[in-house]
Structure formats: C-alpha cells, structure tokens
Amino acid sequence: MQEKVACTNWKRVMIVLSQNLKAPDGAxxxxxxxxPLTMIHNSTLHKTFNKLWMRFGRYSRPLMHHKLKNYTKFLFVRDPFVRLISAFRDKFxxxxxxxxxxxxxxxxxxYANISxxxxxxxxxxxxxxxxxxxxFIKYLLDPQTEEEKPFNEHWQQMYRLCHPCQIEYxxxxxxxxxxxxxxxxxxxLGLDNYIHFPPGYENRTALDWEQEWFANISVADRRKLYRLYETDFRLFEYDKPETLLDE
Known part of the structure; x- marks a missing residue:
C-alpha cells in the first residue's frame, strides 16, 4: 500500500474484508x-510478497502473476510535495x-552540525x-542518501514504489x-453496501500549506526536488508547482 495516501484506512478496510483479525469478543x-492502531500497523498481521515467498518459495512468483492478472488492482496517489510534508509531519x-x-x-x-x-x-x-x-529536504537531495540505501517508502517516489508502468492498475x-x-x-468492487471507507481526518496536510512549508527552502533546492519527483507529477497529472519554482 502506498504510504502517506490514506494507507492506514485502507489497511483497516482490508482487515475487515479479510475477517482474519478477531476482536476481543472473538468475532x-x-x-x-x-x-486498534497497534494492530493496523503490525506488519506481522499483513500478507506481503515476502511472506508469500517464504511460504510458497519458487511457486510464489507464478502465484503473484496470477493475482496481478485476475485481481482488481488499484492505487491511490497524492501531490508529491504535499506527501513529503505529510511524511515529515508524521515521522519527525x-x-x-x-x-x-x-x-x-x-x-x-x-545538516544541523550536531556531531x-x-x-x-x-x-x-x-x-x-x-x-x-x-x-529533511537536504537529506532527500543529497546523493549520498540513496548511495547508502533506497529511500524509505514514506518518501520514495510513487512510480518506483508502485510500478505503474509494469502493473496495469x-x-x-x-x-x-x-x-x-x-x-x-x-x-x-461491489462492496459499497458492505463497508464504508472511514472519513477523511481534519489534520490532513493541505495543498495550500506548500508555500508556508517551503518558505525556508531555496528556489534552487525546490527545483532540484521537483526534478527528483517530476515523474510522479507528470505520470499522475499533478500540476507543476510554478509558484514555488519561479520565485
């Protein structure tokens, strides 16, 4: 699931649909x-490709291909710069x-000179x-960052995380x-009468906060950041943030 794009609520929905997780009363x-949030974010409770591989070994790849061919595949995306703000607010x-x-x-x-x-x-x-x-932005723009290890999923580019050019969503x-x-x-999906998606929360990072959050980021770094996430902007049809890049 795509992090910082209502991932928590989608996990909630998936848990209800699977009926694998039981409440204290056993139902x-x-x-x-x-x-509970502790269950939603407990990775041991969710089926992932790694777990599929551990269980089925070399048969997991054809099984995954079957799922990709026959299951409904969906993806939710978000304005790339707003997603970065949300990741920073939530994690730091x-x-x-x-x-x-x-x-x-x-x-x-x-970057803060704290040895x-x-x-x-x-x-x-x-x-x-x-x-x-x-x-945080300096960290993302620093070539050393990805030389050491890939971006964390909370700020990884969406096209690299979800592979929309390889998967036909x-x-x-x-x-x-x-x-x-x-x-x-x-x-x-034929589920509208069975389950309702939890309502959006009031604390959601807003698009019109960009100007405030990027106030201390130089225009040069804003432009570098745009180039880093440009594929996401273009692929998912988000407007180029001209007001941030042309100051």
Missing amino acids: PYLDPLDI VKPDEYFYNMYGSVMLRR EPPDSVKEAFAEGIRLSFTH DFIGKLETLDEDTEHLLKI
Whole structure:
C-alpha cells in the first residue's frame, strides 16, 4: 500500500474484508474504525510478497502473476510535495523513536552540525533539538542518501514504489478526491453496501500549506526536488508547482 495516501484506512478496510483479525469478543471486526492502531500497523498481521515467498518459495512468483492478472488492482496517489510534508509531519514533528534512530539522527549530524545527537527522540525533544523541514529536504537531495540505501517508502517516489508502468492498475484514485474516489471504487468492487471507507481526518496536510512549508527552502533546492519527483507529477497529472519554482 502506498504510504502517506490514506494507507492506514485502507489497511483497516482490508482487515475487515479479510475477517482474519478477531476482536476481543472473538468475532471478526466489522467496523474499520474499531480496529486498534497497534494492530493496523503490525506488519506481522499483513500478507506481503515476502511472506508469500517464504511460504510458497519458487511457486510464489507464478502465484503473484496470477493475482496481478485476475485481481482488481488499484492505487491511490497524492501531490508529491504535499506527501513529503505529510511524511515529515508524521515521522519527525511527532516523536517517533524508530524514524529518529534510523533517519533523524543522521540528518542532525549531517545538516544541523550536531556531531553527537541525543540517543533517543525523547531526549532530543527534551533538549529542544528538532529536525527541520529544511534538513529533511537536504537529506532527500543529497546523493549520498540513496548511495547508502533506497529511500524509505514514506518518501520514495510513487512510480518506483508502485510500478505503474509494469502493473496495469484497474483504478487510480487521488487523495485530493479521496471520498468520491473510494466511493466509486467500492461500487466497482461491489462492496459499497458492505463497508464504508472511514472519513477523511481534519489534520490532513493541505495543498495550500506548500508555500508556508517551503518558505525556508531555496528556489534552487525546490527545483532540484521537483526534478527528483517530476515523474510522479507528470505520470499522475499533478500540476507543476510554478509558484514555488519561479520565485
């Protein structure tokens, strides 16, 4: 599932549809909003290609090809720059120990001139040490970043994460029109009378926040960032952010 594009709610819906996860009373969850967040993001509960490979070995590839040919395949996308803002807000503005240890402390050392960042995000926040959006953008633009390891899925380019040129998706929706698109998709799947997609949340990162978030990013870096995500802008028909790039 595409991270930062209503992924949590789609996981909720999939859990309800699978009926594999049981509530405390022993019955399958019927309402997506009843499912605890700890279960939604517990990777051990979800079927992935890696698990398919572990179970079926060399037979997993033809099985996956069969699924790709016969199952309904859908993808939800989001304005690439807004998705980056959302990823930063979710993983670095809030205290997230994993993302601090894996990425935040690295960014603080490289771009904030902090040679020895605190050992934990709790300590860092207590000392007033916060990663800035500027540091995050410098990390994305630094060639050293991907030389060391691929982008994390929360900021990986959508075309590289979901391979729309290799997979013939039956439906591509957008987060900006999430309510209408999910309603239409559930009708296509014949599930509109069985389940309702959870409503969008008020704290969703808005498109009109771009100007504020990119205020401290140089125009040169904005243009580099656009080139880094240009394929996503073009492939999924998002307007080029001219006001950010032409200042």
